[in-house]
Amino acid sequence: MKTSTVVAATVGVLAVTTIGYAIYFDSKRRNDPEFRRKLKKERKRAQRLAMEEAKKMSNKSAQTVEEALASIKDEDFPTSMEEREKFCMEQLSTGEALFTQGPQNYGAAAICFYKALKVYPAPAELVMVYQKTIPPDVFTVVMGMLSKDVQSKQEKYYTVFPPKETNVKAVEKPEGVAADGQKVMRRGLVTTKSFAAGQTVYSEAPVISSLDPSLEGKNFCHYCLMEIADEGSKVPCSKCTQVVFCSQSCKTSASQEFHDILCTKDSDDVSSPERSLHEDTKITRNLTPEMLAKFLVKMVHEESLNSGAEYNSFDHMERLRYLEIPPSAETEKEMELLKVALGSNIPGIDEFITEERYLLMKGRLLYNIYGISTSLDNKREVESLPERHRSTRDGPITGIGFYRLSSYLMHSCEPNAKIVFSDHDNKLSVVTTREVQSGEELVVGYIKNGTLSTEDRRLELFTKYRLQCMCPLCETTD
Ligand SMILES: [Zn+2]
Ligand SMILES: [Zn+2]
Ligand SMILES: [Zn+2]
Incomplete structure (x- = not known):
């Protein structure tokens, strides 16, 4: 299994939450339950803040932002988790050292903080830390850089997606007025x-799909969900008797994308990592953990293909509407199942699946599935x-x-x-x-x-x- 993937890398960088400025955030999170609930709002606020700060910018700061972005235009950021962690730490301490030397180094300090933000796994949270810890003039420039960055990535996304041949465009439409009068x-x-x-x-x-658990292993393909009318054309999994495929190509695709990892391998032990998710899905018919398990495994697979696609499935999912799912005993159990099922195959998944992230992914899934x-x-x-x-x-x-x-x-x-x-x-x-x-x-x-x-x-x-x-x-x- 290739481990230097976006998922694994992001996972690893979460370790950064114990260093530098982030210590502040981490202890705050532990001590204040309200803070967790506010996280979502914080994320939105971070973007709004960036936009507002950018608007407030003087001509001089605007010029600094342009220059700063230009100076790192061709810079490559580290990808492996160790490198990212190290890089982030270096940028944070260099940034701090620079701004303490005085205003003449504010521009250079801002570049460091911006670079740290680029590799930090939870940028919105880091922004909140910056706001409280770095000089306002540096903060404005960092926000200006972030605002430009967010803007160009967002603007670009809807110029390449959806592809022309789909005959549709994803455009903004008004949908009523919120309580605060905002459109x-x-x-x-x-x-x-x-x-x-x-x-x-x-x-x-689909990006991912799942068959009704009561139909699994019978006359429906585990990959494309097609009903297999002819008994003779069923293709079994080479390692388990729990699923069948309609064709060799469905079997191959499923294996590569997710089934190799999620296959029960007909383990005798019901509570084994291979079987626990499968068993639970069969009993509860709740497909959410299975869908998310497939999604995460498929993400790792996508990364390993290195197809050069500009936006991965995560980028696509990130933009979608979602339902707010409150934490519950049920979601806690689902998270646990997911971690057990993927744990030994995707290093770092334990840290990656935080409660906030799980609830957000589940909310996105439930809002959008057909x-x-x-x-x-x-x-x-x-x-x-x-x-x-x-x-x-x-x-x-x-x-x-x-x-x-x-x-x-x-x-x-x-x-x-x-x-x-x-x-x-x-x-x-x-x-x-x-x-x-x-x-x-x-x-x-x-x-x-x-x-x-x-x-x-x-x-x-x-x-x-x-x-x-x-x-x-x-x-x-x-
Ligand atoms: Zn209606
Ligand atoms: Zn099929
Ligand atoms: Zn199997």
């Missing part, structure tokens, strides 16, 4: 050309899965999937498109249900609304997705 914006998908009713706008394979329907028999009886998932289907849901692009599809009770699994596998297609003009937003249903009253529908949307539906149907029947 709330979200991203939705608008078409880049016109479609007649019944046309496919785009199709996409129910997948791959059964050839529309009347097949499958008990519904406990995870909330987007679906308007009456037919059986055989699994769930997390999709890069379709996560951006907004809900409407009067949708102009629907989700279709036309190949009876986990590949999702978005098909128009009426004529859609170029530039029109594509909207699908998140929930079945056939017999629901407007009131019930709004309640369900709000409970499940914190969504105050503003679709024509909801607005007119008010």
